[in-house]
Amino acid sequence: MSGPEPFARVALIGLGLINSSLARVLRQKTPATEIVGCARSQATLDTSASLGFVDRVTLDAAEAVAGCDLVVLGSPVGTFAGLAAQIGPHLAPGAILTDVGSVKGAVFRALAPHVPAGVHLIPGHPVAGTEHSGPEAGFAEMFEGRWCILTPPQDADPEAVERIAALWRMAGMTVELMDAEHHDAVLAITSHLPHLIAYNIVGTVTDLEEETRQEVFKYAAAGFRDFTRIAASDPVMWRDIFLNNRGAVLEMLGRFTEDLTALQRAIRRGDGAYLEALFTRTRAIRRGVIDARQA
């Protein structure tokens, strides 16, 4: 397992689920790495410091990145353009700037203009997580057995790409390279649309009158509860994902709605053959997910 040299000093901007999990990995695997934590609230910094996965904390992103050979943006992607403008002038020559955001086209467009020559921009997306958020929610094992997608620009330095790939492999992930647009299309299907639908169905239920709502909780095990878990994910993070992958999400939502209309029509008309054929096809898909060891 002798890979590239470990990073000497890493700035983690945003100390939520992903970055705090990454910090725990670094603590375990490369204990010599100095970890600088940066967040917008003092409370988050205090929690992170007391959990012991950062060496230094600061509210000032520009200060955080000074002298770092790696900077990882882990805040909601809507903050990236502002952050990049702030930290750009302070990034050390030869440093790598990466992120853990769930959209990649918009991230590149937000960051690239602010990255000085000699700094390597290697956007990334570790596809892992839970419905919990914040520095307390992180754990080192979260990445194990999952996929990490990197979307380096075409002219990216191969050595810088390999260092980021090695970082995520160290965390237990399998790394794939992809162009940003393809990433956004695939994640719109596998992640963004499912979250959108879960948020929507849970929202529909919250609008029901109070009495029914209590019964909804009681009988949630009949199906509804699976949606409540997804729909408990971080609201600001997800707001930014939808706003920053609008095209692909609306495209997938359009297909979903067409299919739903056809299904509604089949139910209204009592077309049992249509329903059974669909449900038989979808059952086979579960097999595919299990075979891909992602169940």
Added chain:
Amino acid sequence: MSGPEPFARVALIGLGLINSSLARVLRQKTPATEIVGCARSQATLDTSASLGFVDRVTLDAAEAVAGCDLVVLGSPVGTFAGLAAQIGPHLAPGAILTDVGSVKGAVFRALAPHVPAGVHLIPGHPVAGTEHSGPEAGFAEMFEGRWCILTPPQDADPEAVERIAALWRMAGMTVELMDAEHHDAVLAITSHLPHLIAYNIVGTVTDLEEETRQEVFKYAAAGFRDFTRIAASDPVMWRDIFLNNRGAVLEMLGRFTEDLTALQRAIRRGDGAYLEALFTRTRAIRRGVIDARQA
């Protein structure tokens, strides 16, 4: 735990997930109860016999119910009217006829005309299950900590109701009485609509071209996989649920679609405040499910 007398002879019509789990409960808790298994296929009967949770098996439902003090219908609800016509004349005086179907209004309408005087019709719905089906999938613990809803007609014999309630309590469930229409409305929200949406989103994905589909499996952990589990449920059972709770399902689907249209509009217009407010509300709902111990 001294409840009503155990049943002497029970006919289980349909030997899928629920009835085969109930059989296992009966084996454990009232081993003197004779269990007669009935299914449409010899293969299911053979499997059930070899698993040892039935004393006798038969393909003939009329033969199965003869001399039984309890008959439990556990096949897809679309089969109930035909089964009732077949078994009605053979039901023993004083016997209880119940079922485990996920809709209750249509079930009562299908069964009631065929139930002779002196036989107690007590429809029921143990709200428990997994995405697996068939006699191999059952297990005695499946009902523990879950709710069972009984929807006895207004003139039902209280003693018969209590015997069915005691049966499900013996399996570890908490029993609630409800009228059939209310059951169907509540389950349309908590179960039928979530399944419909899951089937639909998984269907949308299966229609994508093969290459993307492989990537969908790979990155399913990002959200999609939660839907594939639900959408792997038994196709015929679910076909019949939708066909037999059409009104309530279409009503809930109408609300869902209205809300989805509003959400789509917010994304297209970049209305971040709308998204964040919705996602914050839905996060709180998860708390309600956890507090109801159904997470």
